[in-house]
Amino acid sequence: MTPFDEITSDVPxxxxxxxxxxxxxxxxxATQPQGFEVEDIGRRAWALLPEAERAQAFDELFYTYWEAVMADRETWTARDGGVS
Structure with missing residues (x-):
């Protein structure tokens, strides 16, 4: 590992x-202080994303969803006393 790699390894x-x-x-x-839904953010972000970046973003969405599903399962397992 180079010194640069070591320095930047903790940078997300x-x-x-x-x-x-x-x-x-x-x-x-800024434009909707009364509130909005998370889907509004996602749809706007997708529309702003250059076409060339969409395939990677789609995969990112799948992995993010999977991480949330797994975290939810772990939470329920812990609440149920370790029984899955």
Whole structure:
């Protein structure tokens, strides 16, 4: 591992979809202070995303969903006393 790799190993990777998500959320917070749904952020982020980045973003959405499903299962297993 190079010194650069060591220094940057703790820096989180920001994907194009995350960048567009953050931009969409900021816009909605500014333009719709009465509130909005998470789907509004996602749809706006997807629309802002360059076509070339969409395949990677689609995979990212699948993995993010899977991580949430697994975390939910782990939470329910822990609540049920370790019985899955």
């Amino acid at each position: 990777l920001v994907t194009p979809f995350q960048t567009m998500w953050n931009a969409a959320e900021e816009t909605l917070l």
